[in-house]
Amino acid sequence: MNNALEGLLLALSMDPLLDSDHRSQAESVLLQTCLQGIKVSRASIWLYSDENSTIACKLLCTQHGISTHDLPTLNRTDYPSYFAALDKKRVITAPDARSDPATCEFNLVYLEPCNIYSLLDVPLRYKGEVIGIICCEQTQQPRLWSDSDAAFVGALSDLYGRIVAAAQRHRYQVQLETANARLESQVQERTQHLQAALEQLKQTQHHLIESEKMASLGSLVVGVAHEINTPIGVALTANSHSQYVLEKVQRTVETGGITKQSLKSAVTDLLQSCNIVERNLERAAGLIQQFKQTALDQAxxxxxxxxxxxxxxxxxxxxxxxxxxxxxxxxxxxxxxxxxxxxxxxxxxxxxxxxxxxxxxxxxxxxxxxxxxxxxxxxxxxxxxxxxxxxxxxxxxxxxxxxxxxxxxxxxxxxxxxxxxxxxxxxxxxxxxxxxxxxxxxxxxxxxxxxxxxxx
Known part of the structure; x- marks a missing residue:
């Protein structure tokens, strides 16, 4: 390979476009370098389908610019010899493409209509797999391909792997950014749901605690009410007895039959009844006060x-x-x-x-x-x-x-x-x-x- 071709390869390898996310522009620059380097009539990139059953033209460049002509998709079943040659992963050099066993199948559908005489097809590899070819085509007259031509196009094929890798990195980056954005949105949405659920749980917990407080106080109320009934009942009985003694004294006074002894006995009964009423009311008041404090504390x-x-x-x-x-x-x-x-x-x-x-x-x-x-x-x-x-x-x-x-x-x-x-x-x-x-x-x-x- 001469110095001019090596210079072209060096310049292309240093072009940041190869590692950018502009794949079509990078492919165009690579094909234009191919045209400039080996002075070929046409250069194109053809890529396999996922199942390697067909190969289709991705981009075609000529000495006059990028061609927009639609080229046929090549099917493995229609061109078995050509695909068999590609499967061997070797460079196809066909100075006379119309008679070469690997390429003569294209005479009627491609070579003669496009006035193509010679083909140089170099496999494109990515991660060890053949993903397509760089196809160099000579029109007007046959061309004998040199080893330097094949080596130069082979070097371009190696650089094409950088273009594919950059495109894949960009695709992964876009997918990752999209996934991150979706994940952030989901996280934010779920965070809002969790916050709402947490707030609802806090409110529910508060209500449950309040309900449990009331249930506990309700149980205490029943017990305390029963307990208070006893001193209140005794106080009422003592009070009724006091009323009975007073009524008896009143009747005795009205009839004039009251004596010092009966009055003294009545006073003693009244004092005892008052003491009973006082003790039991104090006991009831104490129970009520304790219950009020407990209820206030728990509330x-x-x-x-x-x-x-x-x-x-x-x-x-x-x-x-x-x-x-x-x-x-x-x-x-x-x-x-x-x-x-x-x-x-x-x-x-x-x-x-x-x-x-x-x-x-x-x-x-x-x-x-x-x-x-x-x-x-x-x-x-x-x-x-x-x-x-x-x-x-x-x-x-x-x-x-x-x-x-x-x-x-x-x-x-x-x-x-x-x-x-x-x-x-x-x-x-x-x-x-x-x-x-x-x-x-x-x-x-x-x-x-x-x-x-x-x-x-």
């Missing part, structure tokens, strides 16, 4: 300092009626001695739910006196530990991993919603910033352990 989670043991002791007063209603003894072992900055309402909600849950579910098949125990102590790292334990039937091992899951219940269809312990767990984690764990053995009761820090 509004506000952060402030409380004496833990005193608070749980007061809370137990509102739980006692519910426990007695279910024939459960509530015991306290309060020894933490801590004053803690926390959410009393959240703590009251948790303890109330754990105690009422034990009363409702732990003693269905009890063979011994039912007992629920609330214990407080200080952990090794100076955190508050509260344990609510019972001596009931326990929780099967298969259920213990699911006990805090939403809607998990073994009482489906019998009033169980599966929300109580799930809400308790969420209150402990989100409001109290603590940990809640369960230990239970079948027929040996269960123990819920609550550890909460001092909040600021």
């Amino acid at each position: 509004h989670f506000e952060l402030h300092a409380i004496d833990i043991d005193d608070y749980i002791s007061a809370l137990s007063s509102t739980l006692q009626p519910f426990c007695r209603q279910h024939q459960v003894e509530l015991q306290l072992q309060l020894s933490s001695g801590l004053s803690l900055n926390t959410f009393p309402g959240a703590l009251a909600q948790v303890i109330t739910n754990l105690v009422t849950n034990a009363c409702l579910h732990a003693f269905e098949q009890a063979t011994q006196p039912a007992l629920v125990n609330i214990t407080t102590r200080v952990s090794a790292d100076q955190q508050l530990c509260i344990m609510v334990s019972d001596n009931g039937c326990g929780i099967p091992r298969s259920h213990q991993q699911k006990i805090f899951d939403p809607f998990f219940t073994t009482k489906r269809g019998r009033g169980g919603t599966g929300l109580g312990l799930s809400i308790v767990y969420n209150i402990v984690k989100q409001h109290l910033k603590g940990e809640l764990s369960l230990h239970s053995e079948p027929a040996q009761g269960c123990r819920f352990s609550l550890t909460i820090p001092n909040l600021h």
Whole structure:
């Protein structure tokens, strides 16, 4: 290959157009270099179909410019000799194309109509596979192709691989950008859906917590109302007795039969009745006040300092009626001695739910006196530990991993919603910033352990 041809190849190899996304322009420059280098009449690029059954002209250049003439698609079944020669992946050099065994099949349909005498076909390879050919055609008269001609066109064939690679990179880039844009759109859309779903879940969770609060308060109301009925009933009875004594004294005075002894006895009865009324009304007022504080705490989670043991002791007063209603003894072992900055309402909600849950579910098949125990102590790292334990039937091992899951219940269809312990767990984690764990053995009761820090 002479210096002029090598110079043309060097200039073409340095042309940035070969590595651009302008494939048609790059192909045109390559064919024009071919025409300039070997001074051939026509140069064209032909590409195989996907299944290699046909080959069609992609671009044709002549000494007069780019040709727009439509060229026929060559079918393997119509030109078996030519395709067999291409399949051998060798250069087809046909100085006399009209008589060459590989190309004579084109005489009537292509060579003679286009006045072509000689052909030089060089395979185009990409990633080791033949994808087409560069076809050099000499018109007007036959031409004897030199080794330099074949080498030059072979070098152009190698450069064509860069054009295909650049086009493929651009196609992949466009596909990637399109996919990224679609993915970003999908991510944004799904993010919006997830945010909406999360907001809805938060609202649902809030509503469930509020509903559970009201359910817990409802249970306490029943127990407290029953408990208050007793002192109120005694006070009413004592008051009725006082009214009876006064009416008796009044009648005695009217008849003039009153004596010092009868008056003294009547005064003593009235004082005793007044004392009974006062004690029982104070007891009822105390129950009402404790219940009001518990209800207020559970309805509004506000952060402030409380004496833990005193608070749980007061809370137990509102739980006692519910426990007695279910024939459960509530015991306290309060020894933490801590004053803690926390959410009393959240703590009251948790303890109330754990105690009422034990009363409702732990003693269905009890063979011994039912007992629920609330214990407080200080952990090794100076955190508050509260344990609510019972001596009931326990929780099967298969259920213990699911006990805090939403809607998990073994009482489906019998009033169980599966929300109580799930809400308790969420209150402990989100409001109290603590940990809640369960230990239970079948027929040996269960123990819920609550550890909460001092909040600021």
